[in-house]
Amino acid sequence: MITKRRGDILNIVVSEYISTGLPVSSEAVANRGMGVSPATIRNEMVELEEEGYLTQPHTSAGRVPSDKGYRHYIDSMVGDIQLSLVEQRMIRHQFHQVEGVVEEWIRLAAAILSRMVRSVAVVTLPKPCEYRLKHLELISLHEFLALLVLVLKEAKLKQQVLTLDEAASQEELSAAARRINAACAGLSGSQISARHLDLYPLEELVLRTVVHIIQAEEGEAYEEPYIDGLRHILSQPEFASSGRLVPIVELFEQRSLLRSFLPQVLTGEGIKVIIGREHKQDAMRSCSMIMTKYGIPGEVGGAIGVVGPTRMQYSRAIPTVGFLSSVMSEMVEELYG
Incomplete structure (x- = not known):
C-alpha cells in the first residue's frame, strides 16, 4: 500500500x-x-x-x-471532475445547431474532442442492436442476375447482386418485391426467419439474403469509427521515432481493425481508461485510450473517446469524454426514443 x-x-x-x-x-x-x-x-x-x-x-x-x-x-483523482459551465454551454450550443443530422453529430463530437484534449478523437455512429426491414427493390441485370436494394429502417441502404436459380423478368422481380414488402416490412431478421410464409423459390432466395445482410449488420458491435486529430499524435515528442509512429498511423488507417477491439475495451459501463501496456494490441502500448459508450442501453448506441500518448492530460480528457457522451446520449434519446 x-x-x-x-x-x-x-x-x-x-x-x-x-x-x-x-x-x-x-x-x-x-x-x-x-x-x-x-x-x-x-x-x-x-x-x-x-x-x-x-x-x-x-x-x-x-x-x-x-x-x-x-x-x-x-x-486517485478526487471526486467527479467536470468541465466548466461555460464549456458545457458552448458544447451544447454547437450540438443544437446540427440537431437531427446524425453524421454531423459525429463529425462535430470528434472535432470538439480532438481540439479540447489535443489527442486523436474516435467516435462511432449510433448503431441499433436490432435492424428492421423498411423496403426492398429487385432490379433485373440479366435474366439470371438481379440487384437487391435493401433499405433498413435505421437509415441504412445495402445492395447485393443475386444469382437466380431460374430466369426472371423485371415484372416477376417487382411482383416478388411487393409480396415481400407487404409481408415483412417493419420486421427484424429474427422475426422474418420465424415467420412461416408461403413463398415462391425466388422470394425464398431474396428473404434468405435479406436475413443474412441484417444478421451481418447486427454482428458488428460498433460502426466503423470516425477519426479526427491524427495531427496531434504526429506532433508529440513520444512519437518522433518512426518505430513508434508507424504502427499507430497504420492502426488508424485500418479503421475496421480499430472497430474490432472496441468491444474488448468497452465492457461494462462508465469511462474506461487503458494505459500503455494494459493494451492487448502491440501498436497501442505507447498510448492511452479513454473510451465510453453513449446512447440508449439495449437499444441503440455508439462509442466515443480519445487516443493519445500515455502523457495525456487525463484531468482534461476524462471529463470531456464524459460530457460529450452524455450530450450525445440525450440527442440519441430525442431521435430514437
Whole structure:
C-alpha cells in the first residue's frame, strides 16, 4: 500500500511530467510545497521507482511515470471532475445547431474532442442492436442476375447482386418485391426467419439474403469509427521515432481493425481508461485510450473517446469524454426514443 506522502509525490511527478514532457527532479517536487527536503523526496522517489511507479531514463536525470504510476494518478483523482459551465454551454450550443443530422453529430463530437484534449478523437455512429426491414427493390441485370436494394429502417441502404436459380423478368422481380414488402416490412431478421410464409423459390432466395445482410449488420458491435486529430499524435515528442509512429498511423488507417477491439475495451459501463501496456494490441502500448459508450442501453448506441500518448492530460480528457457522451446520449434519446 503506497503511503499518503509517497502518493502525493507520485501525483506531483505525473502532473509535472504531463505538463513539461521532461523528467522530474526531487527539487521540482519540493518546489510544489511538499514541506520536506529534496533529500527526503529523493529517497521517496527511489522507493517509488523500486515499487514500479516511476522510472529513471538516465542515471543523472529525474524520474518519469510508468504505466503503474499513471494508473495510480488516475485512480486517485478526487471526486467527479467536470468541465466548466461555460464549456458545457458552448458544447451544447454547437450540438443544437446540427440537431437531427446524425453524421454531423459525429463529425462535430470528434472535432470538439480532438481540439479540447489535443489527442486523436474516435467516435462511432449510433448503431441499433436490432435492424428492421423498411423496403426492398429487385432490379433485373440479366435474366439470371438481379440487384437487391435493401433499405433498413435505421437509415441504412445495402445492395447485393443475386444469382437466380431460374430466369426472371423485371415484372416477376417487382411482383416478388411487393409480396415481400407487404409481408415483412417493419420486421427484424429474427422475426422474418420465424415467420412461416408461403413463398415462391425466388422470394425464398431474396428473404434468405435479406436475413443474412441484417444478421451481418447486427454482428458488428460498433460502426466503423470516425477519426479526427491524427495531427496531434504526429506532433508529440513520444512519437518522433518512426518505430513508434508507424504502427499507430497504420492502426488508424485500418479503421475496421480499430472497430474490432472496441468491444474488448468497452465492457461494462462508465469511462474506461487503458494505459500503455494494459493494451492487448502491440501498436497501442505507447498510448492511452479513454473510451465510453453513449446512447440508449439495449437499444441503440455508439462509442466515443480519445487516443493519445500515455502523457495525456487525463484531468482534461476524462471529463470531456464524459460530457460529450452524455450530450450525445440525450440527442440519441430525442431521435430514437
